Amino acid sequence: MAVGASAVAVSHGDAAVKHSWVSVPEGWVDVGAPPADYTIDLKIGLKQGGFEDLISVLHEISDPFHTKYGQHLSKREVEEFAAPHESTHAAVNGWLLANGVDISSVHYSQAKDWLALSVPVSTVEYMLSASYRTYQHGSTGEQVVRTLSYSLPRELHAHIDLVHPTTMFDRMKAMRATYMLDAALPATGTIEGSTVKGPAGQDIPLSCNTTVTPACLQALYRTAGYTPQAADKGNKIGVAGWSKYGRGLLPCPYYVNFADLQSFFTQFRPDAVGTNVTVVSVDGGLNDQSLPGVEADLDVQYTEGLTYPTPNYYYSTPGTAPTINDSVTPPQRDEPYLDWLSYILTLPDDELPQAFTTSYGGDEQTFPYEWAVRVCGMFAQLSARGSSVMFSSGDGGVGAGTCQTNDGTNRTIFQPVFPATCPYITGVGATYQIAPEKGVYFSQGGFSRYFERPVWQAAAVPPFLAKLGSTYAGLYYPAGRAVPDVSAQGYGFQVVVAGEVESVGGTSASSPTFASIVALLNDYRIANGRPSLGWLNPLLYTIGVSGFTDILLGNNPGCGTPGFNATEGWDAITGLGTPDFVKLKELFGSI
Structure with a gap:
């Protein structure tokens, strides 16, 4: 879809939890609220319109007994499978506009399946019905700003796979x-x-x-x-x-x-x-x-x-x-x-x-x-x-x-x-x-x-x-x-x-x-x-x-x-x- 397609208003009400932890993940300690002017570099993964078809093709080209074995896809072909439907962009744009986000400030991946924007923490908390805190890891001293739960309007659950950073506490080792x-x-x-x-x-x-x-x-x-x-x-x-x-x-x-x-x-x-x-x-x-x-x-x-x-x-x-x-x-x-x-x-x-x-x-x-x-x-x-x-x-x-x-x-x-x-x-x-x-x-x-x-x-x-x-x-x-x-x-x-x-x-x-x-x-x-x-x-x-x-x-x-x-x-x-x-x-x- 053209990213500038008309937006559809999405109500902030009727929100449903997308993901939550029952307690602070092991090893992390809440050390306080982030500064009031803290800005979050938000990434939103949009539902990919042809992902299931991509997986079907991937199985065919990777099956040594299939006639299409080895016929790998090009970058352009993969991006076409990953591109969201127009309705997804319309719904998400409507939600962003309703929360005061300037659509012109949003950056899109080449397949238009990820969007990125910098947003004040207070705005993100309102958008996601979330409460962000600063957490520190006990053994490494690493600090991250995260929330233990976030929600989206129910209508958007069919259009958004995930929002990051939210509940992902990185302990990659x-x-x-x-x-x-x-x-x-x-x-x-x-x-x-x-x-x-x-x-x-x-x-x-x-x-x-x-x-x-x-x-x-x-x-x-x-x-x-x-x-x-x-x-x-x-x-x-x-x-x-x-x-x-x-x-x-x-x-x-x-x-x-x-x-x-x-x-x-x-x-x-x-x-x-x-x-x-x-x-x-x-x-x-x-x-x-x-x-x-x-x-x-x-x-x-x-x-x-x-x-x-x-x-x-x-x-x-x-x-x-x-x-x-x-x-x-x-x-x-x-x-x-x-x-x-x-x-x-x-x-x-x-x-x-x-x-x-x-x-x-x-x-x-x-x-x-x-x-x-x-x-x-x-x-x-x-x-x-x-x-x-x-x-x-x-x-x-x-x-x-x-x-x-x-x-x-x-x-x-x-x-x-x-x-x-x-x-x-x-x-x-x-x-x-x-x-x-x-x-x-x-x-x-x-x-x-x-x-x-x-x-x-x-x-x-x-x-x-x-x-x-x-x-x-x-x-x-x-x-x-x-x-x-x-x-x-x-x-x-x-x-x-x-x-x-x-x-x-x-x-x-x-x-x-x-x-x-x-x-x-x-x-x-x-x-x-x-x-x-x-x-x-x-x-x-x-x-x-x-x-x-x-x-x-x-x-x-x-x-x-x-x-x-x-x-x-x-x-x-x-x-x-x-x-x-x-x-x-x-x-x-x-x-």
């Missing part, structure tokens, strides 16, 4: 279990000789059993000897990173350090010395070279180390910053997935990476349901354009901490991590050792309570549930989307940080590793005139199963339980298993 060398998990058993045999009979240095380098991963997952051919044909890999602010309002160092990258290449990938990652600032994201970050260094050193000379892009997006700004403090940034996705979806088709990895997330229950569903839909839009999106599955086993519900009942339940639970994302769990490879204790897995089990998991997941029987009944939702989908090594990664080698562990290591394998598969396909793989999950759970090494050992304790066990077939600690590049290249190379 990097998925990193530890990065201390002396915390490395010990290898079990005694192994003779200087090499061990991998699952395909390949020789792998014995040191890889506890100390992981690019060469170890190349040998284990059989990418050794493959030379990327499509670096000049558009193949790319992207890493999403966020800078956060902690206690004392100091930035947590999640920045890529170029000197560390060159030192890493010198030690572990000499032929790549002189190559660099391209850092892209999203909405003012920084990359301070005086603040090298373990997470950022890990991500780019291993994506570069495994995919060289494939172009690598690191997207630096601000995380949550202090609420009250001053001359030395950056402006507040709200939940960054929205900022990052909004930016990525504007990229021209020839600039969009075909594989992404992200090592961040949080307990699914801490995200408002409507918010999680809308953001998951944005990942679907990205997938429809031919990008494969990988996320770490989490580092809490079946759940860290008390594992209590936040709905006021304080029941104990297992805690899967979002966004990994989004069906349009490939969740990556973690393994360790190579003789044999095992699921590592922190590898988070389980079942979503927000998203139902997709059809492509219909064959893989029920056998696992059958083996589980009544064990943990009531602690998880067996009909939910199951995670992780796959796994990769996640412990003992040698990373250069501030010039020194540290040993890093977590699904933070697994996701960039698996994403790098996907980037190499895309390289092979693109070099041979085929499209990128795009949304992976329907492919992985069908013809892809035989391209994975099934992991049969390990469990992921949490919530006062031993957690789930690795077992034959899909399991909720290692998914389908770990990749065999040679087999996957044969399976995926010609479809």
Whole structure:
């Protein structure tokens, strides 16, 4: 629709709650009202007119048995599906006008499905029947201005998916279990000789059993000897990173350090010395070279180390910053997935990476349901354009901490991590050792309570549930989307940080590793005139199963339980298993 279409008056009365919390989310404390002149940068997600049709098309182009497989959509086509109906714009414009908002001050996304405006907090409170307060997190010192409840006129519930910032308390965290060398998990058993045999009979240095380098991963997952051919044909890999602010309002160092990258290449990938990652600032994201970050260094050193000379892009997006700004403090940034996705979806088709990895997330229950569903839909839009999106599955086993519900009942339940639970994302769990490879204790897995089990998991997941029987009944939702989908090594990664080698562990290591394998598969396909793989999950759970090494050992304790066990077939600690590049290249190379 034309944004300037005539507005329809919407009554402020007859409001109904859109979302609310029964109490202040765990870890946050009310520290008072925001200043009277505080301005909120409001984002409103409008109902997308053709979203269901987009999902239908996405399933067709991602089904390896469908005639439309691989026919990814263009940016323009995705935006046409996302565009709201004219009636939605008319209703929302009427509501804004009724609340004294100058329509000319509203900014729209390219698909016109998001609108943004700066509004005084008093106006927002009236519009949303809300009461905004300043909340501070006890362990980090982060401050956010939020409300515990907001409402919309009933008529607008059919036109607005969510309003932000409202009830979203951002606690996005990097998925990193530890990065201390002396915390490395010990290898079990005694192994003779200087090499061990991998699952395909390949020789792998014995040191890889506890100390992981690019060469170890190349040998284990059989990418050794493959030379990327499509670096000049558009193949790319992207890493999403966020800078956060902690206690004392100091930035947590999640920045890529170029000197560390060159030192890493010198030690572990000499032929790549002189190559660099391209850092892209999203909405003012920084990359301070005086603040090298373990997470950022890990991500780019291993994506570069495994995919060289494939172009690598690191997207630096601000995380949550202090609420009250001053001359030395950056402006507040709200939940960054929205900022990052909004930016990525504007990229021209020839600039969009075909594989992404992200090592961040949080307990699914801490995200408002409507918010999680809308953001998951944005990942679907990205997938429809031919990008494969990988996320770490989490580092809490079946759940860290008390594992209590936040709905006021304080029941104990297992805690899967979002966004990994989004069906349009490939969740990556973690393994360790190579003789044999095992699921590592922190590898988070389980079942979503927000998203139902997709059809492509219909064959893989029920056998696992059958083996589980009544064990943990009531602690998880067996009909939910199951995670992780796959796994990769996640412990003992040698990373250069501030010039020194540290040993890093977590699904933070697994996701960039698996994403790098996907980037190499895309390289092979693109070099041979085929499209990128795009949304992976329907492919992985069908013809892809035989391209994975099934992991049969390990469990992921949490919530006062031993957690789930690795077992034959899909399991909720290692998914389908770990990749065999040679087999996957044969399976995926010609479809």
